[in-house]
Amino acid sequence: MSSAKQPIGVFDSGYGGLTILKEMVKTLPAYDYLYMGDNARAPYGPRSFDTVYQYTLQCVQWFFEQGCELVVLACNTASAKALRTIQQKDLAKIDPHKRVLGVIRPTTEVIGEYSRSGSVGILGTTGTVVSESYPIEIAKFFPSLKVYQEACPMWVPLVENHEYDKPGADYFIRQHLNRLFEQAPDIDTLLLACTHYPLLMDKIRAFAPAGTTILSQGNIVATSLKAYLERHPEMEQRCSKNGSRTFYTTDSVQDFNNHASLFFGEKLESKHLELL
Structure with missing residues (x-):
């Protein structure tokens, strides 16, 4: 992905984060969004703290590789079990200018x-x-x-x-x-x-x-994101605004597309992502 396109990354272990993205798009429609659901390894809820952290970090790094400057963990389990460690330990090593936010x-x-x-x-x-x-x-x-x-x-x-x-x-x-x-x-x-x-x-x-x-949480998180971008114009300016939405899943594209409309409120087409 070229540096000209720097979408806001939205991550969830599966489909649920689409309810957050739906409100983000409604509140901040001009931005580009890149959504990824790690459906192949869902659910995260019963997994250990370390496993959730490792999975979430891998996905965050993927978002960064796609040009995302800002990633929102639209997943309560990832926010609870991984966000703080990523913010405090990993970001400084990966890129201190990038940001990862959560829903909690x-x-x-x-x-x-x-x-x-x-x-x-x-x-x-x-x-x-x-x-x-x-x-x-x-x-x-x-x-x-x-x-x-x-x-x-x-x-x-x-x-x-x-x-x-x-x-x-x-x-x-x-x-x-x-x-x-x-x-x-x-x-x-x-x-x-x-x-x-x-x-x-x-x-x-x-x-x-x-x-x-x-x-x-959708409206609350979307309102908070809007306020965050207003407080941090240096980040806001780095997020591209073409009104695009791109969706990835680590599992079946057909299953994801069939479920996604329940959460996002409209039909969408996703792409498959293989995480090694």
């Missing part, structure tokens, strides 16, 4: 503004919940906020197997919401801390207590 920090900066009771619930993958990334980051911005978590390991398979709007999903949605609210009945704000979960929004809303605020 933008969300934790604002979540407290939505809660009236001072109690919030985090719904995420096992990997994200075990990492404790959300309670740790939220404490930096809202130290008095009480944070409760619930791992929902069945929710991603429900989405990826097109069962997210079927009656069979009801049991698993209700089960995990009940467990979360048993921890603290006064929770009034839920964060969907997985990029797949917006597709379950209707059922989550149906089974959550009336009046509960439910936050998905």
